[in-house]
Amino acid sequence: MFTKEQKSLLNKSRIKLEFLTEEKVFKIAERAINVDSLSDDQLVEFLEIANATYRGGYQFITDEDYDSIYLAELKKRRPKHPFLQVVEPEAVFTGKKVELPVEMLSTEKAYSRKEVERWIKRLRKAAKDIGIYDKKLSILITPKLDGFAAYYDGKHLYTRGNGKRGTDVTRAIERGLAVCGDGKRVRGAGEIVVETEYFKKYLSKYFDNSRNFQAAILAEKKADARVQRAIDKKAAIFMPFSQLPTWRGEVSTLIENFENVVAKVWAYVDYDVDGVVLEATNKSLKKYLGATRHHHRWQIAFKENIENAEVKILNVVHQTSRSGRVNPVVEIEPTRLSGATIRKVTAHNYKIVEKEGIGTGAIIELVRSGLVIPKIENVKKPSKPSIPRICPSCQSKLIWDGDYLICPNTLECPAQIENTMEHFFKTLGNIDGFGEKTINKLFINGVTTVLQIYRMGVEDFQKMKCGKEDAETNSKNVNCFGPKQSKNMVDELRRSKIDPIEDWRFLAAFGVFRMGGGNCEKLLRHYRLLDVFDLEESKIAEVEGFAEVTAKAIVSGLKKIRRQFMNLYELEFDLQITLLFSELKEAGIISEISGKQVVFTGSMTSGKRAEMEAEARKLGAKVSSSVSKKTDYLVTGENVGETKISAAKSKGVKVISENQYLRLIGKE
Ligand SMILES: [Zn+2]
Incomplete structure (x- = not known):
């Protein structure tokens, strides 16, 4: 769950959880939820949260994961998504907001030598366009500091903010934060960094990571003693990019010795480095290439991505x-x-x-x-x-x-029993405190079913004794759960019954083979919860998406859990009934596009595309960004190329106009 600091950063950045729950955020971070199963909205929300906590110094995923998993997924899916077009926003620091003297853009990133070579190819082409000889094409490489981006104008220090407007954090300079190369009237963009060794030795016990520490340097309240000491010892400094040691050479030399050059530059400084930055040096070439709203085209960061x-x-x-x-x-x-x-x-x-x-x-x-x-x-x-x-x-x-x-010992095997109980609570997802360790303690004390757990009172928990079986000390006299914890657990159990929960999720919690959440929901769109236990194989196989083998496995699986299910069902969980398809249609909640995969392309006239996509999702459609064989409808707005349309048709996709689409969903 979010820490106090993270929560405050999210508040300051005005990030609300609209599409995700807190729990889901962490499941995504732990990869318990696959990134490709997220909707675009969820993915972007996750990126916003990760970015805000990262920039604020309280990250919960690594920078590498951020780039190479989550951002990469969005780039793959929606290369033109607004989130990718601008510099990622920074958590708000307290202080005066100011226009930065120079716009500070982000850097484009390359994760393989190939990507760097593609960039060089673009440089060469541009050079040719403006008549620069290849020989003169030289490249400058510097270490990519993993610090806190800021701008120093010779007097004031600003955070990078959104690249255009930052926050005045001159207080860090007033605290004595040294500017590398100071005395030479250094100014410009750079990073606040801390020596890697110093951090490890003196700070790592007190700060989760160096970003955490860097943010503390900018904190509004008085710097804590450890922060002050690091500043005084110049272990933490502001490093303008212009002061970094550099490698400079011709493109051809670089390509020949790529790995060596990168390794060399990487080791130039004693600060945390997460890559190298390559840039063209020729002024007219830089001018010709220019920048997007996100990055300069004449610059690229290479980050290693060993696969x-x-x-x-x-x-x-x-x-x-x-x-x-x-x-x-x-x-x-x-x-x-x-x-x-x-x-x-x-x-x-x-x-x-x-x-x-x-x-x-x-x-x-x-x-x-x-x-x-x-x-x-x-x-x-x-x-x-x-x-x-x-x-x-x-x-x-x-x-x-x-x-x-x-293992054929279904009824008595501890692993099977414990994992089954654990699966129940995990799938239910609305209850804390019943993870692996707790379940194991309960099992040691003879608890083998979820029903038993729900029947327990505070005293039952408190009575339980734990300790390893073979412990010499015979520590079996230790209580598993203290009085407060015992009460909490009973409260949690009660709450999990009162909090509304979807009936398909409840069914999925029993862990019947082939009855994950998706299949349970599908089935309950056709049959009521209690009725599924009496279904014949043929009835299940009739439902779209269920093969005969699956139907067979489901019938025998349901038979096995029937009694257990009924017992728990009688505890009166607040089950939300899944509406049947027939009911959805009657209520006008679903339409022709429910369950269909829809792709929108071109500019729409009746509203923003994003809004139309959201509406389609509400109507039960799966909206994706590119056409595949699975696509049912390609909705074409204005200015859509013939090739795109014929490509879709060749895949068997129905191509319809915006008006036809509106008719389909009953809006016209
Ligand atoms: Zn076993």
């Missing part, structure tokens, strides 16, 4: 999931890939483990493509794998089911 790595396997851990399937979890040497540290990766199943030789000591090639879940690309040096014979949780003999190993 492949060879790593050693430390251990393969066997984990029994709630379905009884045992999963091989591969623990590896901590490895940085695309800005995140990877410690674990899944090997999917034991047939693969056996065949490929995925065991302790093996060397594997890891790939993090699409920047989401890292996977094992191939095994470079196999080693003897260990295939478990018994369940790591209950010691039952495992059985093969296709490529998978299964």
Whole structure:
């Protein structure tokens, strides 16, 4: 959950949670929610939140993740989105707002050598346009400081703000913040930085990260003693870009020695560096190239984005999931890939483990493509794998089911029981305090069903004793939950019944195979909650999106949980009934476009495109930004090229005009 500081930053930046909940924000950050499942609005809201907390010094995702996962996703989906067209806003600092002497733009970023080469190609082309010889095309490279952007005019210090207007934070200079190269009448844009070693040694215990500290330098209230000391010792300074050590050379030299040059420049300074900045030096070329509202075209930042790595396997851990399937979890040497540290990766199943030789000591090639879940690309040096014979949780003999190993002890296996209970609360999503650790404590005390948990009172929690089974100290006398915690837990349980919850979510919480949230909702658009338990396979298979195999799995899965379900159902959760399709149609809530995938293109005349998209979503349509085979309708506004239309038609997409669309949704 957000800290006090983060909340205050969001308030100051006037960011409200409209499309996300606080919980969802953190799930996205932890990758528990896949970024491509977010709507555009949710993605942008997440970016706004991440940016505000980052710029304010209280970030919760890394800069690399911000760029390479979330911003990259928006760029991929909506390259023209307004959020990408301007400098990201900065959390409001207290102080006078001023027009900056020079506009401070952002920097375009490249994550691969290829992207840098494309940029160089653009430079060369532009150079040719204005008659500059290639030979004279020289490039200047400086370390890319990971600090706090600001502007010093020789007297005053300003934050970068929105690039045009910043906040006067001269108080930092008054506190003694040194300007590198001062005495030489230095001025210009730069960054507030702190020596990496100094931060590690003296500050890292007190500040989450260096940004956190940099923001503290600008704080309105008196600087704390540690901040003041760092300023006095000149460990923290303002570094104008003009004072940075540079590499300068011709394009051809750079291309030949790219890796070496980058490594060299990277190590030029003792501050945190997260890349290098390359820029053209020729004045007329710079002028010719100009800038977008976001960045100068003659400048680019190169940030490393390693996507492949060879790593050693430390251990393969066997984990029994709630379905009884045992999963091989591969623990590896901590490895940085695309800005995140990877410690674990899944090997999917034991047939693969056996065949490929995925065991302790093996060397594997890891790939993090699409920047989401890292996977094992191939095994470079196999080693003897260990295939478990018994369940790591209950010691039952495992059985093969296709490529998978299964623990058949469904009713008593601790891992299956605990994971099932955990899954319930996680899916319900409206209750705190029932995570893995708590569930384990409850299980040790004989609790094996969610129903039991809901029947517990404060005293029941308080009575529970914990401690490791094999502890020499026989610490079984320790209370699992204190009096206050016990009361909280009972309150939470009660609240989870009072807070309204969608009936499909409630059903999904039971974890029936093939009955995730999406499928549950789909089914409940056709049948009422209690009726689904009496459905025959054929009825389920009739519903769009359910294959026969799925229908079969659902019927047998529902049968297994029926009693448990009814028991919990009788506790009277405040279930919100999913409206049936027939009801939605009657009420005029859905129309022809419900459930259809719609793409809007061109400029619309009846309203803003974004508003029309939002309306379409409300009517149940899936709105996407590009045409694919899955697209049902391409709604064309004005000025749409013939090629775009015929391309869509060739994919079998219905192309309709704006007016036809309005008729479709009953607006005309
Ligand atoms: Zn088991």
